[in-house]
Amino acid sequence: MSYAAVHDDVHHDHKPTGIGRWLFSTNHKDIGTMYMVFALIMFFIGGAMAMVIRLELFQPGLQFVDPQFFNSMTTVHALVMIFGAVMPAGVGLANWMIPMMIGAPDMAFPRMNNMSFWILPFAFALLLSTFFMQGGAPAGGWTMYPPLVLQLGDGLPFLIFAVHFLGISSIMGAINIIATVFNMRAPGMTFMRLPLFVWTWIITAFLLIAAMPVLAGAVTMLLTDKYFGTAFFDAAGGGDPVLFQHVFWFFGHPEVYILVLPSFGIISQIIPTFARKPLFGYASMVYATASIAFLSFFVWAHHMFTAGMPLAGELFFMYATMAIAVPTGVKVFNWTATMWRGSMTFETPMLFSIGVLFMFTLGGFTGLMMGITPVDFQYHDTYFIVAHFHYVLVPGIVFGIIAGVYYWLPKWTGYMYDETLGKWHFWLSTISVNVLFFPMHFLGLAGMPRRIPDYNTQFTDWNQIISIGGLAFGLSQLILVWVVIKCVRGGEKATDQVWEGAHGLEFTLPSPPPFHSFTTPPKVTEAMAHS
Amino acid sequence: MSDSHGTYFIPEPSRWPLVGSLALFISFIGGGMMLNGSGFGTFILGLGIGAVIYMFCGWFADVIGESLAGNYNKQVDISFRWGMSWFIFSEVMFFAAFFGALFYIRVFSVPWLGGEGSGFTTNAFLWPDFKAVWPLLMTPDMTLLDDKGLPLASSFVPIKGIIPAFDIPAINTAILLASGATVTFAHWALQKDNRAGLCWWLAATVLLGFIFVYFQIAEYAHAYHDLDLTMNSGVYGSTFFMLTGFHGFHVTMGAMMLLVILIRAMKGHFSRQDHFAFEGVAWYWHFVDVVWLGLFVFVYWL
Numbered sequence: 001m002s003y004a005a006v007h008d009d010v011h012h013d014h015k016p017t018g019i020g021r022w023l024f025s026t027n028h029k030d031i032g033t034m035y036m037v038f039a040l041i042m043f044f045i046g047g048a049m050a051m052v053i054r055l056e057l058f059q060p061g062l063q064f065v066d067p068q069f070f071n072s073m074t075t076v077h078a079l080v081m082i083f084g085a086v087m088p089a090g091v092g093l094a095n096w097m098i099p100m101m102i103g104a105p106d107m108a109f110p111r112m113n114n115m116s117f118w119i120l121p122f123a124f125a126l127l128l129s130t131f132f133m134q135g136g137a138p139a140g141g142w143t144m145y146p147p148l149v150l151q152l153g154d155g156l157p158f159l160i161f162a163v164h165f166l167g168i169s170s171i172m173g174a175i176n177i178i179a180t181v182f183n184m185r186a187p188g189m190t191f192m193r194l195p196l197f198v199w200t201w202i203i204t205a206f207l208l209i210a211a212m213p214v215l216a217g218a219v220t221m222l223l224t225d226k227y228f229g230t231a232f233f234d235a236a237g238g239g240d241p242v243l244f245q246h247v248f249w250f251f252g253h254p255e256v257y258i259l260v261l262p263s264f265g266i267i268s269q270i271i272p273t274f275a276r277k278p279l280f281g282y283a284s285m286v287y288a289t290a291s292i293a294f295l296s297f298f299v300w301a302h303h304m305f306t307a308g309m310p311l312a313g314e315l316f317f318m319y320a321t322m323a324i325a326v327p328t329g330v331k332v333f334n335w336t337a338t339m340w341r342g343s344m345t346f347e348t349p350m351l352f353s354i355g356v357l358f359m360f361t362l363g364g365f366t367g368l369m370m371g372i373t374p375v376d377f378q379y380h381d382t383y384f385i386v387a388h389f390h391y392v393l394v395p396g397i398v399f400g401i402i403a404g405v406y407y408w409l410p411k412w413t414g415y416m417y418d419e420t421l422g423k424w425h426f427w428l429s430t431i432s433v434n435v436l437f438f439p440m441h442f443l444g445l446a447g448m449p450r451r452i453p454d455y456n457t458q459f460t461d462w463n464q465i466i467s468i469g470g471l472a473f474g475l476s477q478l479i480l481v482w483v484v485i486k487c488v489r490g491g492e493k494a495t496d497q498v499w500e501g502a503h504g505l506e507f508t509l510p511s512p513p514p515f516h517s518f519t520t521p522p523k524v525t526e527a528m529a530h531s
Numbered sequence: 532m533s534d535s536h537g538t539y540f541i542p543e544p545s546r547w548p549l550v551g552s553l554a555l556f557i558s559f560i561g562g563g564m565m566l567n568g569s570g571f572g573t574f575i576l577g578l579g580i581g582a583v584i585y586m587f588c589g590w591f592a593d594v595i596g597e598s599l600a601g602n603y604n605k606q607v608d609i610s611f612r613w614g615m616s617w618f619i620f621s622e623v624m625f626f627a628a629f630f631g632a633l634f635y636i637r638v639f640s641v642p643w644l645g646g647e648g649s650g651f652t653t654n655a656f657l658w659p660d661f662k663a664v665w666p667l668l669m670t671p672d673m674t675l676l677d678d679k680g681l682p683l684a685s686s687f688v689p690i691k692g693i694i695p696a697f698d699i700p701a702i703n704t705a706i707l708l709a710s711g712a713t714v715t716f717a718h719w720a721l722q723k724d725n726r727a728g729l730c731w732w733l734a735a736t737v738l739l740g741f742i743f744v745y746f747q748i749a750e751y752a753h754a755y756h757d758l759d760l761t762m763n764s765g766v767y768g769s770t771f772f773m774l775t776g777f778h779g780f781h782v783t784m785g786a787m788m789l790l791v792i793l794i795r796a797m798k799g800h801f802s803r804q805d806h807f808a809f810e811g812v813a814w815y816w817h818f819v820d821v822v823w824l825g826l827f828v829f830v831y832w833l
């Protein structure tokens with residue numbers, strides 16, 4: 001029994017050793033590292049599935065995989081990327097950074113924190129094991145719409161239980177973050193002095209707690225409809241398959257903000273550092289983030305414009321969707337204004353952040369287009385929507401996470417990463433991501449449907465370009481792995497502050513920081529917080 | 532709050548989180564195999580649930596030990612309070628999904644199947660004789676007749692009758708409300724350091740909880756045997772059993788949690804200032820109570 005957070009310095013930096021350090025960890029940094037490594041592995045597993053998709057779509061006609069397997073690829077790719085790569089990476093960064101940013105010794109519930117992590121590999125073992133079952137892996141789309149999803153074979157309960165399991169992990173993680181931030185801030189670290197990354201994470205945590213249980217409810221109803229004779233989604237019994245879509249998207253739209261808000265937080269830390277100016281409009285950033293989160297619960301049916309809804313519903317959800325663009329616009333304005341007349345330098349984290357700013361905005365615009373009910377009838381379920389969400393998800397979110405990794409990597413490892421390689425990574429990723437996703441807009445407008453392994457020959461040229469872009473993007477990510485491994489193994493020593501313009505408590509700790517972040521809580525002043 | 536920093540308790544490495552993840556993993560594998568028709572799955576599920584219980588006992592034993600050793604200061608206590616409150620909120624949202632489904636079915640899907648609003652064609656072409664009423668005793672596919680005028684096979688079983696609200700459900704409402712009061716009396720006793728009062732009121736609460744569960748089981752038996760009201764009787768049965776079933780499960784959990792608290796109270800674990808475990812469980816009990824009121828009104832009564 002020990003007080004890890006006690007003042008005695010002799011005690012505070014002893015680390016548990018061996019495999020037990022990881023299996024039984026109660027340390028936010030080790031757990032954060034496990035989350036990040038897991039996310040990276042899942043990113044490549046999901047990426048491999050994307051490569052199968054692009055290989056099949058390189059030419060019209062069916063060449064490499066049969067349609068059922070193709071559909072499994074799109075379905076599981078999405079589930080792996082959302083729940084296995086992006087969400088864990090966000091939680092991993094939260095684990096590493098939040099205690100350091102608010103001046104706490106660790107997370108509020110260190111054991112529960114470890115359970116949130118260890119659920120993930122088991123949950124994905126459940127999900128991925130379905131590939132070897134009778135009837136194969138889920139193939140009805142990541143949205144799991146009935147009645148199609150109920151035609152899945154033995155894999156169905158495993159899909160559903162994997163979703164339940166991941167939900168448990170997310171809820172525990174979110175509760176932990178809320179308790180940590182509400183209760184463990186250093187003296188003087190008032191709410192309006194919190195770094196924006198911490199703010200975006202509190203709001204994300206609230207979204208998680210409100211949205212994940214609803215998803216659990218939705219998939220539970222699928223389970224009982226299939227195995228226990230209920231009729232929630234069966235019109236013959238008085239139910240309605242569209243009901244599932246409502247419940248699912250009540251979770252689903254907040255979920256997209258669960259994914260993106262941490263990325264917003266990260267670039268809100270990075271842009272001021274490299275513009276060497278305080279963040280423009282701190283308070284408006286906080287309020288904008290909170291409004292986005294609040295509104296995200298009232299726009300879900302923009303995913304269902306073509307599914308059949310009373311006119312009043314179509315209109316309400318159109319206007320609500322338009323409204324969410326306002327706080328988003330505030331944020332984009334503030335980031336831009338932060339850079340205005342700053343003395344900017346363009347290290348890799350800054351490059352990725354600017355990439356987020358431009359390309360997330362592009363994806364947001366196509367979101368607005370699809371939010372207009374009458375025109376969405378053309379875009380829905382085409383490659384246009386695929387272009388939309390990949391712009392917000394890849395250059396909008398994955399780039400944000402990568403920016404955060406480059407930004408904090410020297411803090412974590414104590415060494416600077418290789419800047420030249422970082423720049424190569426950025427430019428190759430940015431060029432290839434646009435080759436990959438931009439032409440999807442054209443294909444979608446021309447009528448190419450999503451989730452189809454074959455297509456009309458007129459779409460061939462763009463599909464080939466997209467596949468080449470996809471391969472290039474996938475290969476470019478190997479640079480990231482190389483940079484990280486290189487940086488962990490050594491290099492130029494990083495200073496405590498790491499970056500000339502960096503502020504915040506995490507940059508007052510040594511690089512790498514001690515095992516338990518702040519054994520004695522620091523005092524935070526106004527000047528430290530907003531400079 | 533943020534200036535009450537002293538020594539925040541960071542536990543030593545612990546095996547329970549890993550044991551817990553593994554236990555749930557085993558349970559899910561077992562459950563999945565069982566649903567796919569493998570008898571062996573049931574065995575694995577049992578094993579997994581056993582492991583989950585083992586994890587809970589071990590983990591909570593550690594926490595109780597730490598608490599009794601005086602490791603938890605005020606700040607840790609506040610963390611527990613935030614944790615419990617937001618856990619309860621997540622449960623609220625879980626029930627919200629099912630209440631949402633109930634409202635959607637009653638307000639939209641059943642009337643639309645009856646031909647209202649945009650549902651005209653569904654009604655006219657598929658189930659022209661379907662009548663949209665609530666409680667829905669006859670599902671749309673029960674209204675189809677073959678050319679001799681006999682009913683076609685339906686995938687659901689027609690309901691003979693429903694459980695009236697002002698019968699057992701009303702008694703159960705009274706029981707749960709009373710248990711909400713008794714748990715509050717227990718709290719008052721605790722605040723006066725009156726251990727006997729605490730234990731007796733807690734025991735009364737636990738007893739009321741189990742009586743509620745007993746009545747609920749009796750009601751289910753009646754529904755299945757006499758009324759043909761089952762999980763398989765269309766959306767009425769679906770919403771009825773899923774909502775009351777998840778609630779009943781929560782009451783059972785809550786009653787067991789109260790039982791643990793009762794045992795701890797008898798052992799003298801709680802003091803006037805220091806009894807978060809009691810309060811957390813009491814909050815949970817009130818939550819279960821409030822959900823029941825929603826059920827009573829929207830599932831049984833209206």
Ligand code: HEM
Pocket residue numbers: 143256257259260302303304321322324325328363364366367368370371372376379380381385388389392393
């Ligand atoms: C925050 C980042 C965002 C993410 C991660 C995201 C993600 C997604 C995803 C995954 C889908 C497709 C779901 C599916 O059918 O499988 C989608 C569709 C949609 N998104 Fe976004 N989105 C984001 C931002 C926005 C914004 C800012 C708007 C509008 C203001 C928007 C409006 C829409 C609309 C209207 C659709 C439905 C299109 C259709 O079904 O035709 N999205 N988004």
Ligand SMILES: [Cu+2]
Pocket residue numbers: 252253256299300302303
């Ligand atoms: Cu949406």
